[in-house]
Structures are given as structure tokens and as C-alpha cells.
């Protein structure tokens with residue numbers, strides 16, 4: 001069987017192909033030379049599978065989609081508090097290149113130019129490597145290949161960068177920038193000129209979707225708290241002054257760029273990227289938005305739709321053994337707060353006696369930290385009530401449970417073997 005996903009993406013591409021509206025960004029002269037017909041779409045699952053269609057090998061400049069990655073880099077290097085001292089997290093409701101500051105004297109957020117120029121200035125320089133080169137290396141690591149700068153787009157933007165320079169001088173005047181604003185704006189513009197394809201973007205995005213871990217190498221590249229901060233700001237501020245519209249219609253944390261790219265990241269699920277150079281009045285890709293809207297609708301990706309919690313954390317519960325003295329719970333699915341709460345309520349029904357409780361975790365696909373803590377608390381209380389607890393956890397995901405509150409929990413590999421052993425023991 002061939003998975004239908006590429007066919008579906010192809011279908012979305014075809015549906016949006018006919019729309020010729022919008023205009024090419026021309027305030028960066030080189031961007032006005034882009035082929036307006038280019039169209040590409042890609043998707044990466046959290047476990048690193050990439051699907052892509054259309055002009056998926058065509059490179060274009062990352063532009064403002066570099067902003068969340070620069071933000072991630074400085075958060076990772078300096079910590080959230082230090083970065084917050086310089087850049088806020090409030091949506092601005094203004095155009096991306098507005099020459100303005102928040103009332104508290106900081107740029108309102110890192111997704112508009114004033115905030116992005118500021119985050120660029122925070123990159124710690126070492127070994128005489130330029131800030132833009134540090135970012136190129138970082139983004140290359142996320143993309144899993146060596147990315148390059150587009151020199152002609154860079155030079156073209158530098159020649160007409162009056163507005164970004166004004167922002168730089170404003171930031172220097174109020175002390176948000178602490179060094180030469182011309183150097184910082186140059187570095188920022190170079191960062192925007194990094195070339196990517198939609199495939200690169202979804203791979204970079206999947207590290208964010210996957211809580212900071214590169215699924216293909218298994219390497220942790222960003223802390224979970226950094227990823228949460230970046231995605232939150234993408235959600236509220238990523239789509240320029242159309243952020244509210246985007247939140248209600250698409251509902252996926254995203255960032256767009258004036259070369260026509262849009263990257264969306266749905267935590268724990270997918271990253272998607274679209275490319276089509278013609279832009280709407282907010283500076284977002286017209287066909288890119290259309291494709292993202294369709295994907296969100298068709299695949300139920302809107303963040304606010306939430307995933308109904310599995311009502312089936314307990315796949316089965318039965319009593320067995322002599323005098324039905326063994327109470328067996330087979331669990332399945334994801335163990336997060338909601339499921340753990342449900343489970344604790346079920347455990348509450350266990351009569352207070354000396355019976356043995358067996359809990360089989362083999363089919364639990366993911367245990368969240370809070371799920372683990374709540375589960376162990378429940379186990380502890382069952383022991384307090386006088387029960388013996390036996391866990392089937394072949395992958396040892398509750399490893400430290402053995403010494404939880406100094407109690408030795410017995411962990412087994414296989415439910416059938418354990419039952420065999422227990423029943424044999426009773427007979």
C-alpha cells in the first residue's frame with residue numbers, strides 16, 4: 001500500500017493553484033524578480049517523516065520565518081528572563097516593520113522587526129564568528145543540511161534598508177541595542193537571506209513540534225521551556241497584524257515571511273510549510289494561507305479543537321486467581337493529566353483490603369511527567385491501603401517507581417507470564 005498523504009497534499013496544491021491574486025514583495029528589489037507561479041507544500045510528522053509536493057526543491061529566502069529560530073537560539077543561550085528584559089511577548093496589532101515600541105520601552109514581541117533586530121543583537125558572539133553565521137549554523141543543524149545565504153537578496157535589501165535602519169537607530173537611542181545599530185541591522189538582514197526549501201522548513205519546524213528533539217537524530221536541540229515560549233509567541237504574534245484572523249481560521253502557531261513562505265507548527269503533531277510568492281495586504285502569502293487553511297480544516301489541526309482525551313485509559317479490568325484475589329488493570333493510550341485523574345478515580349473504587357493489584361502499562365504509548373507523578377501517587381496510596389502492587393512495564397518507563405517513597409515496587413516484563421506465575425503460586 002502507498003500512503004495517500006502525498007496525493008492529498010497534491011490535491012490541496014491543485015485546489016489553490018488557480019488563485020493569481022496578491023503581489024510580489026517589492027520593497028526588497030530582488031524579491032520582485034521571484035517567479036510568482038512557484039507553489040510548494042510540505043509536512044513533517046513528529047517522528048520525522050517528511051511529505052512534500054510541488055516546487056519542494058526550490059529555495060527561497062527564509063525572511064521573517066528566521067525570527068522564531070533566532071528567538072529560540074537566544075532563549076536557549078541566555079534563558080527566558082534575560083531575553084524578556086529586552087523584548088516583550090505582546091501582539092502588536094501593527095505592521096511587521098512598524099517603527100514603534102511598547103509602553104514599557106521594549107519592542108512588543110520578537111516576531112516584528114524591532115523585536116527581531118533586538119533578539120539578533122543578543123546572540124552571544126564567540127570565536128569571531130558573526131551573529132548571522134552562528135544562526136546559519138544553528139538553522140543548518142535544525143534543517144539537517146548546510147543552508148546558505150542568498151547574497152543577491154541580502155545586498156538588495158541592504159541597499160534599501162532605510163526602515164530597518166530607522167528601527168535600529170530608535171532601539172539604540174533608547175538603549176535596547178547596546179552596540180552599533182548598523183552592524184546589528186546588517187546581521188539581521190543577512191539572517192533573513194538564508195535559503196530554505198519547504199522541506200527544510202518542516203524539518204526545522206518538526207524540532208519545535210517534537211518539544212525540541214530532532215526526531216531523525218534523537219538529539220535534543222532546544223529545551224522544552226524554550227520551545228513552549230517560541231510557539232506561544234508564534235501563536236499570538238506570528239502572522240503580523242493578521243494574527244487574530246489566523247488564530248480563528250487556521251489555529252496553528254505559525255510564522256510567515258515576505259518571500260512567500262509560511263511555517264506552521266502544531267505541538268506534538270506536525271509541522272507544515274507552504275510557499276507561494278504573491279502576498280496579501282498584510283505581507284502573508286495568499287496561496288500559502290489558503291493551503292494552510294485547508295490543511296487545518298481537513299485534518300482537524302486547529303489548536304483550539306483540542307484532542308478529546310481518550311476515554312479508554314483502562315482498556316480492561318478484571319479479577320482473577322483464587323477467590324478473585326488478583327485485580328488486573330490493562331491500561332492503554334496516553335497518560336497525561338486528564339487520563340491520570342480518570343485512573344485515580346477508578347483506583348478509588350478498589351476496596352481497602354490485602355488484595356494484589358496488577359497494572360499493565362505495556363500499551364501506554366506516552367507517559368507525561370504529570371501523568372507519571374499522579375500515577376505513582378495513586379500507587380502509593382493503594383499500598384497504604386494494604387494492597388500489593390505489581391507493575392508490568394517492559395520498557396521500564398516507570399523505572400524510578402521501584403524506589404518511590406522508598407517502596408520497592410515489583411516490575412514485570414509480561415502480563416501473561418506474571419499471571420501464570422501468580423496463579424501457580426496460589427494453586
Ligand code: GLU
Nearest residue numbers: 063064096113192257258
Ligand atoms: N527582511 C525582511 C524585513 O526585515 C523580512 C520581513 C518579513 O519577512 O516579514 O523587512
